[in-house]
Amino acid sequence: MRDMKTSSMTSTATTSTGTRIQLILLVLALLGLIIAPFTFYPIFLMKVLCFALFACAFNLLLGYTGLLSFGHAAFFGGASYFTAYAVKEWGVPPEIGILLGVIGAAFLGLIMGIFAIRRQGIYFAMVTLALAQMFYFFCLQAEFTHGEDGLQGVPRGHLLGFIDLNQPLNMYFFVLAIFLIGIFAIWRIVHSPFGMILKSIRENEDRAISLGYSVSRYKLGAFVMSAALAGLAGGTKTLVFQFATLTDVAWQMSGEVILMTLLGGIGTIFGPIFGAGFVVTLQNYLAASAFPVTVLTGLIFMICVLVFRRGIIGEFNASRLGARLGLRTKQ
Amino acid sequence: MSQNANEARVVLSARDLRRDFGGFTAVNNVNLDVHHAKVHALIGPNGAGKTTVFNLLTKFLQPTSGTITLLGQDITKTSPARVARMGLVRSFQISAVFPHLTVLENVRVALQRPGGLAVQFWRSMNTLDRLNDRAIELLKSVGLEKDIDSYAADLSYGRKRVLEIATTLSLDPKVLLLDEPMAGMGQEDVGRVAEIIREVARTRAVLMVEHNLTVVADLCDHITVLQRGEILAEGNYDTVSTDERVRIAYMGTDDD
Amino acid sequence: MTDKDILLSVKDLNAWYDESHVLHGVNLNVRRGETVTILGRNGVGKTTTLRSIVGILRKRTGEIEFNGHNLMRLPLHKTAKTGLGFVPEERGIFSTLSVEENLMLPPKVSDSGMSIEEIYDLFPNLYERKTSSGTKLSGGEQQMLAMARMLRIGVDMLLLDEPTEGLAPVIIQRIGEVLQTLKQRGMTILLIEQNFRFASKIADRFYLMEHGLVSAGFDASELPDRMDMLHEVLGV
Amino acid sequence: AGISDDIVKIGILNDQSGVYADFGGKWSYEAAKMAVEDFGGTVLDKKIEVITADHQNKPDVAANIARQWYDEDKVDAIMELTTSSVALAVQGISKEKKKIDIVTGAATTALTGDQCSPYGFHWAYDTHALAVGTGGALVENGGDTWYFLTADYAFGYSLEEQTSKFVTDNGGKVLGSVRHPLSSTDFSSFLLQAQASGAKVIGLADAGLDTANAIKQASEFGIVQGGQRLAALLFTLSEVHGLGAEAAQGLSLTEGFYWDRNDESREFGKRFHDRTGRMPNMIQAGTYSAVLQYLKAIKKVGTDETEAVSKALHEMPVNDVFAHNGKVGANGRMIYDMYLMEVKKPSEMKGDWDYYNVLATVPGDKAFIKPSESGCALAQ
Amino acid sequence: MIMIFGIPIQAFLGQLLIGLINGSFYAMLSLGLAIIFGLLRVINFAHGAQYMMGAFAGMLLLTWFGVNYWLALILAPVVVGITGIIVERFALRRLYELDHLYGLLFTFGLALVIEGTFRYFYGSSGQPYATPKLLSGGVNLGFMYLPIYRGWVVIASMIVCIGTWLLIEKTRLGAYLRAATENPILVQSFGINVPLLLTLTYGLGSGLAALAGIMAAPIYQVSPLMGSNLIIVVFAIVVVGGMGSIMGAIVTGYALGIIEGLTKVFYPEASNIVIFVIMALVLLVRPAGLFGRDA
Ligand SMILES: Nc1ncnc2c1ncn2[C@@H]1O[C@H](COP(=O)(O)OP(=O)(O)OP(=O)(O)O)[C@@H](O)[C@H]1O
Ligand SMILES: Nc1ncnc2c1ncn2[C@@H]1O[C@H](COP(=O)(O)OP(=O)(O)OP(=O)(O)O)[C@@H](O)[C@H]1O
């Protein structure tokens, strides 16, 4: 795990002026997000936010527990089906729909986790990939997903019964709120006593056991939390686009979220957000160009791994400016 | 604490312990009693099965047969983490720290569990600050107070071992298993660690593997010699070191 | 000493791990047939010195000449052929290979090495466990294997990094005897050792390292005079 | 009235890099441009522009592009829309934005069924037409006992179910079926089961690579030589070409277009071939027709305003190289004749793209669901 | 008529044989993966793409240079092996020192690039490739009609698998390779040119994938996507066999091919997940895989 560990942020390494500047940056970012829908395309922004949350949820597992899941699409896409079905067929309000999506994803995470956490490293990646693939086939064949057609025309409904989410701005701020809650939850988990144990497990598993920690339970806990948060992103996305389709459960989606995280910076809080923004923009932009999208995605993957391993935020943190802001971390 | 009353109490015992690896029996017929407030050494030639015995006692390995009792409870089928929570904590032959945590954090991670601060994913890390005093106190006692904010990875090998012992101690274990705590340590640290162990053993049971016979002679109340997975001799240093079989199998003819 | 006798000469050796500068100009010489021990506290750069000489650590500057070869220029896989054998501190036993495969792995560089029978004679533990996987051996057995591996291939000079660490006294004694035998056969040895008692018995000469530099060098005969200083620096 | 923004913009949104890239792909874009040129390049003296994007088979990417096209790029209509999930999603958005979409690339009848739109049109084939063409017409040609190899998901089931219905309606019999997972590579096991059933026709209710692999392996196991017929329910000229005549010979399939049917189609095929190096299949030809008809409608009503153009599209007959006397139902379904084809033996082929014998013509009224029975609320 | 599990014994035997044929491809592919993983510690996500390249190489050699199947059987793996060598030499090599996951991520990207490029130039519906004359036709085995070509696939794959296994497990070269996996620098300091060895190994592994590809070309549609779905199944096989165990990969490849074949008869709907189900069960009982060494 050598290289993955190094880029993680350590709270102790920040200086107090750094902290102040970070705070200012944070406030600026927040302001940016609030005025963004007035200049950018709201649906696009919402999509970025959903994927950013998804990537952050994924990163909770990879960056802070050292487990590379190649099956996170199952939680993202699974939740999007659960939410879509609950909202469309049962007519539940949007907030309950998302909650059901989250619960569904967490449950799925629990089941997959029980198998997957028995192995580490590459094995873990392969096992999650295979399990997610099983779930994909389930979704493909199950009646309620409508196969290739997907669940279409999912109503957004009224938040808390009175906020009309069909208004793009209402929807945007709803998504933004969910996004912020999700990110805060991740930040909280990472910087919590529990997060500390996760980190120590990643560093030296045997030692953690010998200190009395039931390592597999912590891993399972982290896995389920990550799945639930990925589900939060998936459920929200369903409401944004008003459909749930097979694309979100296919393994290529698991690959995409890895790309986003890698691109932004594994083990940084804000990296995956940038990564997600970049990838989503790219997909949109390239759709209209003659250049095949997959080829470019693949190239970016390769380049990142070879020369850009810390990702955008990771490189920034490690740069001189980053150091001045107190972001540089122990190598 | 009525230490004297507890003096002879057996806290950890193994009966007819055996472990096979494929066709090879690494540990056979081992009976051990570890007493409260005593330092017990496990010595023997390389490959005798000492580390394996440690792994069995701490449940990192499952015995092929035999029973293990810790503080009166049968732990033969218990998980390693649970055993640790019951008060049996070990160190490793190859040093085991959390390299990218600071020295302070290393100790705090251990303190978290008894402090009930392990699973709280909804609370701020700052809640851990209340463990700092205790952690610093421990680090002082082993002479690591200057390195509190360094990453464990930056410590020299010997200091890492000291840190490992501090971490282990912070759990306030009832039984301490140390696998070659002095290996690779410079002379200056050996003395200090020996002192720490002696201090610790006043209120706890210690079982240690060590090849440094000077330390063993100096520190240990009781010695068990293993050879080829079986117990060759037992007793205090004088008994053991004069045993002809032990000299041939382990100590050599050199009067070290 | 005459230049002709010098088998290994190291001049102004600097070495880095990434950005951290660990060796600051190490100078040392080893004559043919001599056993030299490097002493020093933990972390002064002893291991790093050996790793730089062999070329496992590539980020280095200075001059290293061995047996007429400029080791600075040689790719790593050509170094062994010059007759230099390295036994690393971490032993480097391969878990996917059996003990015997481990032993037979390095290609021979000359015919002067020990035969496999001699080796098994010397380390009966290895003979017993020869078909089991290399890393299933105990720590001490692995140390024996690592040494045995280099004895077989017939090198002119051995670099040994703490060969006695974690070994039972009886084995240490055996290794001491082995090293004596090798010496008599004319083997040149550069040894790093924490176990001063062991080292003092076989070394012809000592170097003391402090902070990435060789701070002193002296003959075994001068040892008694130097004890005070060693005590101060090493605590022995 | 008049032309909004002084330009008519048509967006061709389809898969150009994924599994369905050969279905319509970038060649559909080419077909659309041909239609604009054939129309004269302008309509009501205003410029016509065709733009394209690759939705990568991702409905969310497609939805994003569609919204952006409508809101910011002033696109007036979106066409082609390969793959059901995308077509349905974009049709939903078009409906909400009151814009026209004409689907040629997707198969699902839901587009003109319960998810129909007053501004949505389905131009080329659909699963129902394929089932009628291959199922019904083949029985009349002597293939009266059937065994299905069905892809194990909704698309496969509906193809199998609809085809079975026409087989039995025409006096044939279904002896059995086996469901194979999507994206299997090896079909020999299923083929052996089909062979053992003794059915005269083996129906392949799947698509793309699955169908191609099944056909290739059937030829390997001598199934066609053994006297059984293979019928691919969704297969087009592009895929036949990819498979090669050697492996595909004897295969029956239904398409809505064949270049070598009459002089007009040959002329069109040749021009298309000159530009792209391949002959058009029904999706590409359908896209050509859709663009052309859309422009004709604008010209007729004198505006590109959605309601008016939709109304015209519903009313105007379709007469071009693709469809003769085609008409559009109230549910948006364009009704025209389909053809049952059989792939020639390599020895009978006269040229590179000379693949089909036309076995039968399936009249549009038979091929497509009656609007009133489609389940579309607009056609009640 | 004798019945087994409700189907005639003839049909049962036929299906067993079909499963074995399928297993032959699994075995060859998982063998290549296992070698690359075992020796380079890289999960070669591009393996499916290299399999596809093998088939395409055969097809292109035929259309461009008129190279026949037999020659292609040698040339295609060589060509793809060389591309593998280039990839290793200029990229993969830099990743060995890092966490293994980076190897996986890199080859994942590589697979996207290769498949995307081929799709861009050759479309998605595939290209024809005919069975070689010598092996076309079939024989009636009494219980089934066996295309001769498939019989050839079984035999050829067994030869390849056993040969490769012997090379790695029983030769000195194999010992170097295995040792180099664990500690390349040390092995190099023993006087062995490790970088070269590893390069050749990746070449060998991708060449094996290509060999499977060219062997598949006459029976499976030669298409840019032919490897991308297969590869995940093959991963599962390698996990079941025990990652890094070469014997495990081979045996499990054949065994799961047969199991999958039988599932296609008894419960066809499950035939795509049966391997994953087995994988889950194996992991519960033996986390290191059937042939894996305990960590
Ligand atoms: N891989 C590495 N990366 C960075 N720094 C290193 C690395 N290995 C060693 N060091 C540092 O280099 C310095 C010299 O280390 P070296 O291993 O040469 O010491 P040594 O004298 O052999 O000590 P010991 O007796 O503990 O083996 C130490 O400060 C150590 O922390
Ligand atoms: N997992 C295993 N599989 C097979 N054999 C093993 C395994 N672990 C240890 N052994 C064997 O068991 C024997 C005892 O090993 P152990 O590590 O307990 O020795 P030790 O007494 O600790 O030696 P040392 O003092 O050298 O560390 C050795 O011969 C070793 O090869």
Ligand SMILES: [Mg+2]
């Ligand atoms: Mg040991």
Ligand SMILES: [Mg+2]
């Ligand atoms: Mg050292």
